[in-house]
Amino acid sequence: MADSTGPISLTVHGAAGRMGRRVVALGMTDSSFHLVGAIDHAQSDHLGKDAGSVAGEAPSGVEISSTWPTLGDQTGPQAVVDFSLPEALDDCLAHCVKVGSPLVVATTGLTDEQKQRLSDAAASIPIVWAPSMSLAVNLSMKIAEQITAALKDVSGGLDVEILERHHRFKADAPSGTALKFGELIAGQLGESTTHVHGREGHTGARTREEIGYHAIRVGDNPGEHTIVFGMLGEKIELNVAASNRDCYASGALAAAKWLIQENKGPGLYSMFDVLGMSDN
Numbered sequence: 656m657a658d659s660t661g662p663i664s665l666t667v668h669g670a671a672g673r674m675g676r677r678v679v680a681l682g683m684t685d686s687s688f689h690l691v692g693a694i695d696h697a698q699s700d701h702l703g704k705d706a707g708s709v710a711g712e713a714p715s716g717v718e719i720s721s722t723w724p725t726l727g728d729q730t731g732p733q734a735v736v737d738f739s740l741p742e743a744l745d746d747c748l749a750h751c752v753k754v755g756s757p758l759v760v761a762t763t764g765l766t767d768e769q770k771q772r773l774s775d776a777a778a779s780i781p782i783v784w785a786p787s788m789s790l791a792v793n794l795s796m797k798i799a800e801q802i803t804a805a806l807k808d809v810s811g812g813l814d815v816e817i818l819e820r821h822h823r824f825k826a827d828a829p830s831g832t833a834l835k836f837g838e839l840i841a842g843q844l845g846e847s848t849t850h851v852h853g854r855e856g857h858t859g860a861r862t863r864e865e866i867g868y869h870a871i872r873v874g875d876n877p878g879e880h881t882i883v884f885g886m887l888g889e890k891i892e893l894n895v896a897a898s899n900r901d902c903y904a905s906g907a908l909a910a911a912k913w914l915i916q917e918n919k920g921p922g923l924y925s926m927f928d929v930l931g932m933s934d935n
């Protein structure tokens with residue numbers, strides 16, 4: 656149970672997708688949750704099918720629909736978990752603001768305008784937003800900050816390059832996680848940091864200021880990030896890799912529980928907040 660008011664009524668946005676299916680599956684086996692909604696787009700091949708069955712589990716009694724559930728007189732806690740597409744997020748935000756539902760946003764590749772709308776919505780509802788819901792990835796981000804702080808003034812200079820590997824179906828590049836690693840590392844390196852996406856041709860020598868990003872798309876890789884800290888004479892490689900998608904799905908469900916159990920008010924929270932790793 657999430658708290659004394661009973662299980663959280665859970666709606667999954669992007670329910671027929673690779674991630675949505677895992678959130679449905681794990682949510683169904685967690686007594687803190689009661690699946691009430693499974694949303695996908697109106698043209699989805701999976702519309703009308705049982706969300707549990709689509710996820711490869713026992714039937715859940717909840718059909719995949721393009722219409723948000725009405726919770727009627729139900730007064731217990733509710734939460735929405737979103738793993739969809741950037742262009743699908745506005746509708747999800749509008750629904751959550753309308754019904755006052757806490758929201759976990761995992762979708763990556765958002766434009767600056769979409770990020771602004773997320774911030775605006777967080778003025779009225781609690782939102783956890785993170786490019787990676789994985790515990791290991793968030794911990795690695797903190798370690799990357801520490802490594803950068805320790806080495807940024809090393810004799811001969813520090814070169815930081817970020818390699819990410821994902822499945823061939825991934826729509827955005829570089830990954831939201833790679834960009835977040837870069838943002839946090841740049842925060843340690845200083846304001847003159849530049850971000851270079853891939854290299855080709857006569858690029859000239861690497862500058863001290865740049866962070867390089869390299870996006871590899873191979874097979875069914877559920878997500879892997881390697882941060883290379885290169886110096887003259889030695890290097891450190893920080894590698895964090897998912898074996899399957901459940902690290903993200905369980906992290907998103909933990910974030911939903913955290914919003915309810917901690918009784919969070921409106922605001923934009925991160926997985927660092929959820930995991931107790933926040934600096935403030």
Ligand SMILES: NC(=O)C1=CN([C@@H]2O[C@H](COP(=O)(O)OP(=O)(O)OC[C@H]3O[C@@H](n4cnc5c(N)ncnc54)[C@H](OP(=O)(O)O)[C@@H]3O)[C@@H](O)[C@H]2O)C=CC1
Pocket residue numbers: 668669670671672673674675694695696698699700738739740741742743760761762763764785786787788789827903
């Ligand atoms: N923060 C994190 O920890 C993680 C984030 N992600 C991110 O989550 C997102 C989803 O990833 P993944 O599950 O692999 O992608 P998928 O493409 O498999 O899933 C997205 C789902 O959303 C559906 N969709 C499309 N349009 C709409 C709409 N308008 N309304 C509702 N649903 C819609 C898609 O339908 P259709 O297939 O028919 O287009 C699909 O079912 C990506 O941005 C990814 O980067 C992924 C893993 C971890």
Ligand SMILES: O=C(O)C1=N[C@H](C(=O)O)C[C@H](O)C1
Pocket residue numbers: 763786787821822825826829830831832833877878879
């Ligand atoms: O699309 C994915 O699969 C993933 N996307 C997220 C990202 O862009 O960082 C997180 C994870 O790496 C899997």
